[in-house]
Amino acid sequence: MTALIEARNLSRHFRLRRETLFGPAPLLHAVDRVGLTIHAGEALGLVGESGCGKSTLARLLARLLDPTGGQVFLHGAEITGESVSRFARSDRRRAIQMVFQDHTESLNPLLTVFQSVADPAGRLLGPMPRAALRRRVEDAAAAVNLPPELLDRYPHQLSGGQKARVGIARALVVEPQLLVLDEPTSALDVSVQATVLQLLDRLRRDRGIALLFVSHDLNVVRLLCQRIAVMYLGQIVETGAAEAIYRAPAHPYTRALLSAIPTLRPRGAERIHLDAEPQSPVNPCLSRCRFAGRCFMEQPLCIQAAPELRTLPDGRQVRCHFAG
Template identity: 50%
Template sequence: MTEILIEARRLVKHFEPRGLFLKKKSEAAVRAVDGVDLAIAAKETVGLVGESGCGKSTVGRLFLRLLEPTSGQILHKGRDLVSLTPKELEERRRDLQIVFQDPFGSLNPRMSVGAIIGEPFAIHRLAKGAERERRVARLLDLVGLPRAAADRYPHQFSGGQRQRIGIARALALEPQFLVCDEAVSALDVSVQAQVINLLQDLQRELGLTYLFISHNLSVVRHISDRVAVMYLGRIVELADADILFKAPAHPYTRALLSAIPPGHPRAKRDREKLKGDVPSPLAIPQGCRFAPRCRFAVERCRSEDPALSIIADGRSVACHLVADGSLSVPPRLSPHSGAAA
């Protein structure tokens, strides 16, 4: 049986409004994450995708307790991170790290690269002096940067090199779990490929586990073992990457994948256009939250909230019509009809 490294159970994060002119303290809470269940096995990469504002980055930060959940559990090796004391959480943070989206904004421009990468050793009182320098040099080797980079500053590097510095810093404490929050979206396409290959090499060498958050579906397909699709604060489909990209089940997943440019210049694909805009997380629709934009929606969809349930091929889908068989999973797409890895 595969060991579960980290798991979210009924994870909820609501942001209460703040301001001098609010009528009620409790009115119009933003339901950013609204009941997420997601288990990630050791050495697995789970991709997390969805439109902007769906709650992807909030989930990543909740997994690391960079944000405090409104309710729910985050289990790391069976221990609930929400119940930990500050001292216990500090010790756990060695195993849980993040690679941020902006490779420049996430690095202190006044610190040398050596000081940036070596800072975790100082915070956790693990190494100092020559030993810290030796560990920094090893981390620079690991991410493909020259050791001389330790004496330079972030502005002296390209975007791809700065992201390698961010990865080196995240690996300093030898973590098991990394949240990669749009880690390649700010990079040129050719540099994206280099960073993705680096992440995969590091995973094989160090036995890392990734939650890979991205809006780039082609990149997600290439790197992920499984993919979770989020819509308005909830996961609506979870499946093996190959299954999900070749035969998406949920209507929202189908619409997302139909927007990917075809992988072959002569290939044609029917675009499934969504009607309307994403509802506001301040006012979640009754029933299925995707129903106002779904062309398959029936009356039950507008009144009853579907649970994330396992269907015949082993994937999990939150859709009444898919669960009862009235909306069939489409035939697998041909190799040239869509998202190429």
Template identity: 70%
Template sequence: MTALLEARNLKKHFKLAAKWPFSTPPKLHAVDGVDLVINAGEAVGLVGESGCGKSTLSRLVSRLLDPTEGQLLLEGEDIGRLSTARFARSEQRRLIQMVFQDPTESLNPLFSAFDLIADPARMLLPRAGKAELRRRVEAAAQAVNLPLALLERLPHQLSGGQKARVGIARAIVVEPRLLVLDEPTSALDVSVQATVLQLLDQLRRERGIALLFVSHDLNVVRLLCSQIVVMYLGQVVERGPSTEIYANPAHPYTRALLSAIPTLRPGKLERIKLEGDPLSPISPSSTQCRFCGRCPIERAQCRTSMPALRELAPGRQVRCHFAEEALTGLPAAV
């Protein structure tokens, strides 16, 4: 079975200014050799601290950035070889749509809700007539439970939850196969977040739309996603089924992340505090683990050998020389 979207050794390096004339410019390794598989109708959560490369990876998947290296396959066809400009004019553009973090900032304040939703359809479905366009917009609005009476309103006349629904309707109006969601609930109240998450899960189940959900909120990811991908300094350090990772994380960084989730459950073990400073993502060493200097189970081997992303169990992968020790030698995170 061919995956809906597959990334193979995907990299994005940004050149920086050279420190001295005629010297080799350093590179910021924002995404550094990521492999990712998303199947149709699957919800994949992408988590990690700020600066780990989540947003850059989501923009690569959305084809808003050109990769430095690697392949990006959409239903078996390499779309990474197309420039962003060429991909924007291709028929495949409508198959991958993005929902941005702040609905207020991502909506044109001069457009009505109808025009905001219709805009992608006008660009990506140029043969659609006015009647077809209105049908699509109204169907998308109804799919996200946005009253049709609100379609003539401007963004400032809508609530935060209504603007979030406009953003989702705008993404699904062209019938995509994959939605890339970059922190779509972070700007919303908790009560509104729950409603939006239920809506996204409903769209996934009823329409078979796959979701790549980028978030800092691990509780939100836990509710929505069946698969979890954990990133640290541009690399995937752990991935697998969400139930297994939340129950027993294998990478020390994942354990520290999960230990920070607030809970009222009695008996929760003390939060794992990471000492030291993170390594620089600028021209990082290829012969040491990126988690060196912060890892509570660090050994000499970690400073001389980069761990590979290896299979720990069927469907479970981890980038750590001593993952088995992490499973048993550190306090449980959840």
């Protein structure tokens, strides 16, 4: 089955300064040779610690950032052959929409809720009668349980949960096939988080919208996502079915992440501590494992050869010489 969206060897490097007579400019490897697929109607969770490249990868897949290398395919057709600005004006822009982490900063304070939700429709769907635009905006608001009386309010008159719904409605108004959500519940109260997660799951089931859910909260990801991709220092280190990963994580970094979830631990299930400092993402060594130096399973091979993603018997992919 053709994936809705697929990344092949996707990379994004940031130059930290200009080249000088003393040598080339150092490069920060935010995303490094990532391969990832998302199918229609699927919720994929992207997890990892802060600074591992999750948000950069999300913006690459949403075509808000140009890659340094690699390709992104939408329904099998490459969409990285044109710049971000050109893609923003193409018919394919409406297929991928993003919901941002900061719901306050992502809304224009000078626009009402109606104007904020209507803006993408006007840009991506072309001119339409005023009545048709109003129906479309009201339908998007109803889909996220946003009361009609809020459409004439401004962002400062809304609660955090209401702003989150406006952000989702703004993405839904153009009927996308993929929603990229960059930690959309991190700034919300727990009760509001649950409401937003139920809303997203209902949209996925009812409309067949695929979700890329970026988060550092593993409990939230387990509630919403069928598959999980674990990211470390710009690379995907494990991907597979959510329940399989939670039940028996294969990569040592995934094991450490899951052991950090607060729980009433049975005897013998102690937390795995990663005391050493992580490697620098600036000009990283390409011939050693990125997790070397912190790994409790480390062997001499780990600093002699960088592991590639390999498939385990249960279908999971893991980037480790000794996993499984």
